[in-house]
Amino acid sequence: MRAVICRAWGGPESLTLEDAPAPTPGPGEVLIGVKAAAVNYADTILIEGRYQTRPAFPFAPGLEAAGVVLECGAEVRRFRPGDRVMALLDHGGFAEQATAREAETFAIPAGMDFETAGGFAIAxxxxxxxxxxxxxxxxxxxxxxxxxxxxxxxxxxxxxxxxxxxxxxxxxxxxxxxxxxxxxxxxxxxxxxxxxxxxxxxxxxxxxxxxxxxxxxxxxxxxxxxxxxxxxxxxxxxxxxxxxxxxxxxxxxxxxxxxxxxxxYFRQRAPDKLSRSADELIAWYGAGKLRPLVSKRFPLSAVPAAMAELLQRRATGRVIIVVA
Ligand SMILES: NC(=O)c1ccc[n+]([C@@H]2O[C@H](COP(=O)([O-])OP(=O)(O)OC[C@H]3O[C@@H](n4cnc5c(N)ncnc54)[C@H](OP(=O)(O)O)[C@@H]3O)[C@@H](O)[C@H]2O)c1
Incomplete structure (x- = not known):
């Protein structure tokens, strides 16, 4: 699969688009065929080695993604292949496939497109x-x-x-x-x-x-x-x-x-509150109370330019990487 890879701490220009092995879902995880992923400010800190977590090299940045479930690991109960989902990730969203924990994966509500969903969860x-x-x-x-x-x-x-x-x-x-x-x-x-x-x-x-x-x-x-x-x-x-x-x-x-x-904190220590928050947000979206803004779209090959939008204070709403 194609993935944007970080091989050393540095700025967006140090990222490379490469062929990489596809991840496999472990127990309690789903494998997502990624359609869209948002750039978060935290991605820009992650690749510099200044974030709360420092993944082992090489890794793909991208802290959330939306797409279609390709495969479910053991013990996954709520999803099956073909489901439209959005998910919080540890990293790996700027790639054609990514794995996510079931508890941090949410069904995309009716009427929400993949680009909107790719930038919904974290923000x-x-x-x-x-x-x-x-x-x-x-x-x-x-x-x-x-x-x-x-x-x-x-x-x-x-x-x-x-x-x-x-x-x-x-x-x-x-x-x-x-x-x-x-x-x-x-x-x-x-x-x-x-x-x-x-x-x-x-x-x-x-x-x-x-x-x-x-x-x-x-x-x-x-x-x-x-x-x-x-x-x-x-x-x-x-x-x-x-x-x-x-x-x-x-x-x-x-x-x-x-x-x-x-x-x-809510992902690791208060998953019940996280899940109640997700339920309320999805209900508000269904009721028309939320109007997510996707202001710019970039292809996977232009992740550095997309990150520059945030770093140069130009971004509004969500800047989205359209993967497939
Ligand atoms: N605590 C959490 O759980 C959590 C979760 C997600 C994100 N965050 C954090 O929230 C912050 C914003 O993330 P984001 O993804 O929303 O970023 P963003 O889209 O780039 O928004 C940042 C906003 O900050 C303002 N800003 C002020 N000085 C800036 C500067 N020097 N460079 C860039 N923007 C500047 C900008 O608005 P003006 O130009 O109008 O000032 C901009 O709209 C980050 O620190 C991120 O790590 C925290």
Whole structure:
């Protein structure tokens, strides 16, 4: 099979498209004939050797995929060959075939195409588990979403609305804010052109927000923390802007909480919550509450160019690798 291979830690340009042996499904695993896979920011860190896991060389990156079940390993109960599925992977999605654990494989709902499905699982599940189980967002609360047109950020906007919150979307340009608005954001803030804290305080009549969803971090974190009201919760989702230090006194004085949320935790330690999140997201999709955005498509031969979209801050919604 054709696969995009990483043979040494480095940038996207070091990846090569090669013929590679097809994986075989172990017990409890399915083999997927991959149709589409999304590029996640984490892929760019994975190939540099800076991610939470460091696969043995050679390996194919690609942390999720959608396609058709080709084969089921022993003990697989819910799927059979021919089923349309999307799955969370350890890696290996940028290839014609990939294996996935049954518990992290989900049936593609009716009406969802493979490209949409290839970019559904990580972005929506990461945001849902964070907002639902970690921040425990309540209807009527206000949530500020940073990087709100990006892969995970845009899903946080939609999930906030589906849970009955008021959503303030933050992004770096008018074009990106228009995308967040198209997915339901109530209020908008361009955090490059204006002060995030001042604008959020103006929008909330000086109260601040109850929840901030932050996949950006770095220099923006200070203003994000200041935008929280009394008892506010800030979700630490990612650090595309750099890893910040958190001044503990500023949590205490306003009774605030900084909450790390890792999809990996739910995959490994709370599979029941992961599965309930998947059920709710698929139900919302069926009810028309979610409108996943696939903004760009690249062939398997152009994975480096697709990764550059994210690294150069141009990506919106999902950037998809069309495999077959
Ligand atoms: N905790 C979890 O479970 C979990 C799960 C999935 C992803 N993540 C993390 O979430 C983060 C975002 O991932 P993603 O796949 O959604 O990426 P993405 O699509 O590239 O979105 C990142 C967003 O961050 C903003 N940004 C600010 N500074 C940036 C910079 N220097 N370079 C690139 N973007 C910048 C951009 O919006 P503006 O230009 O509008 O600022 C962009 O839309 C990553 O750190 C990823 O590892 C965490």
């Amino acid at each position: 929506y599940l990461s945001s849902h588990v964070a907002i639902r189980w970690q921040a425990k967002l309540e209807p009527g609360e206000t949530m500020l979403v940073l990087g709100s047109s990006g892969g995970v950020g845009l899903t946080a906007v939609e999930i906030g609305k589906a849970l009955g919150a008021t959503v303030i979307a933050g992004a770096s340009s008018a074009e990106k804010l228009a995308i967040a608005e198209s997915r339901g954001a109530d209020r908008l803030v361009n955090y490059v052109a204006e002060s995030l804290k001042e604008r959020v305080m103006a929008l909330t009549e000086g109260r601040g927000v109850e929840v901030c969803y932050d996949p950006v971090g770095g220099e923006l974190f200070d203003a994000a923390l200041s935008s929280l009201g009394w008892g506010g919760r800030i979700l630490l989702i990612g650090f595309v802007g750099g890893i910040q230090q958190i001044p503990a006194n500023r949590l205490l004085v306003k009774h605030r909480a900084a909450l790390g949320s890792s999809l990996r």
